[in-house]
Amino acid sequence: MIRVTELSKYFGARLAVDTISFEARQGEILGFLGPNGAGKTTTMRMLTGYLPPSGGSATIAGFEIVKESLEVRKRVGYLPETVPLYTDMTIFDYLKFMADLRHLPNAEDAILATLEMVGMLDRAEGYIGNLSKGMRQRVGLAQALLHQPEVLILDEPTIGLDPAQIIEVRKLIREIGKERTVLLSTHILSEAQQICDRILIINKGKIVAEDTPENLQARLTGAERVQLRVRGEADELASKISKLKGIQEVKTRSEGLLEFQFAPGKDLRPEVARLAVSEKFDLLEMRPINLSLEEIFLELTREEFPAEAE
Numbered sequence: 001m002i003r004v005t006e007l008s009k010y011f012g013a014r015l016a017v018d019t020i021s022f023e024a025r026q027g028e029i030l031g032f033l034g035p036n037g038a039g040k041t042t043t044m045r046m047l048t049g050y051l052p053p054s055g056g057s058a059t060i061a062g063f064e065i066v067k068e069s070l071e072v073r074k075r076v077g078y079l080p081e082t083v084p085l086y087t088d089m090t091i092f093d094y095l096k097f098m099a100d101l102r103h104l105p106n107a108e109d110a111i112l113a114t115l116e117m118v119g120m121l122d123r124a125e126g127y128i129g130n131l132s133k134g135m136r137q138r139v140g141l142a143q144a145l146l147h148q149p150e151v152l153i154l155d156e157p158t159i160g161l162d163p164a165q166i167i168e169v170r171k172l173i174r175e176i177g178k179e180r181t182v183l184l185s186t187h188i189l190s191e192a193q194q195i196c197d198r199i200l201i202i203n204k205g206k207i208v209a210e211d212t213p214e215n216l217q218a219r220l221t222g223a224e225r226v227q228l229r230v231r232g233e234a235d236e237l238a239s240k241i242s243k244l245k246g247i248q249e250v251k252t253r254s255e256g257l258l259e260f261q262f263a264p265g266k267d268l269r270p271e272v273a274r275l276a277v278s279e280k281f282d283l284l285e286m287r288p289i290n291l292s293l294e295e296i297f298l299e300l301t302r303e304e305f306p307a308e309a310e
Ligand SMILES: Nc1ncnc2c1ncn2[C@@H]1O[C@H](COP(=O)(O)OP(=O)(O)OP(=O)(O)O)[C@@H](O)[C@H]1O
Pocket: 011, 016, 034, 035, 036, 037, 038, 039, 040, 041, 042, 043, 081, 187
């Protein structure tokens, strides 16, 4: 269980994480989805005790991340963005070193079980320096799993892996996530969709959406969106359309190109068409737009203040 309450982080004057709150239950894989610089890693580093928060609080498996950081570390496995691996150590020796740091009893058994889990039992005596990026990522994952933590925090676990390894690692994470709490970050939408039970979309330190992949998708297609093309400048038409009852949002995309939105089942296309014609516009095209999850994501994480030219 992860419980985060109004957690914030300032770097100097820059607010990297802005009073975020969320929860992840046991048996749940929660996806942290957001563009570069959104605050994913910063949040994860706070949760794992590597970075002190500037405000707010959080508990992991019931322990407070600052006041009970030792208890937290016992219960959390962390795959950092860049895994600090020692290239001149064998995989086994590295994991033994990590196990000893954690004062793990029966270290050897734990190492072998974990290596088996990540499919690297036959590589135990190999040097880390000789491993491919994907294999190193697996060693990082093994290190995070060694002490069988209740909570796993994985920062971009599939980055740098080849497609076959990505499938393997995703499968592994889903397996692991059955009894544990997993928070994983990614900027790959389809990945979040495939692995996660729930997705938090984070942008500029704020949570901008929180839902199941299915609902996020439905939300994108929930409102009906239509593109309208007329000849000439259409700003005035846009403002008239926006006054029609039931229209939720009108945007001017470029000269003569508008988008509007209405609630599902309340098709306002005829009204809009009549309005355009009565305002003496040449109606060139009107067609529905289906947003993909990618577009929804872009929509949610768009700059709040687009350039004037837009
Ligand atoms: N140690 C630091 N000192 C100063 N600023 C930092 C530090 N770490 C992160 N930041 C800033 O905080 C913001 C959030 O960064 P963070 O690494 O958490 O983003 P992210 O969501 O993990 O992005 P990415 O997808 O690129 O990994 C960024 O603006 C970043 O420049």
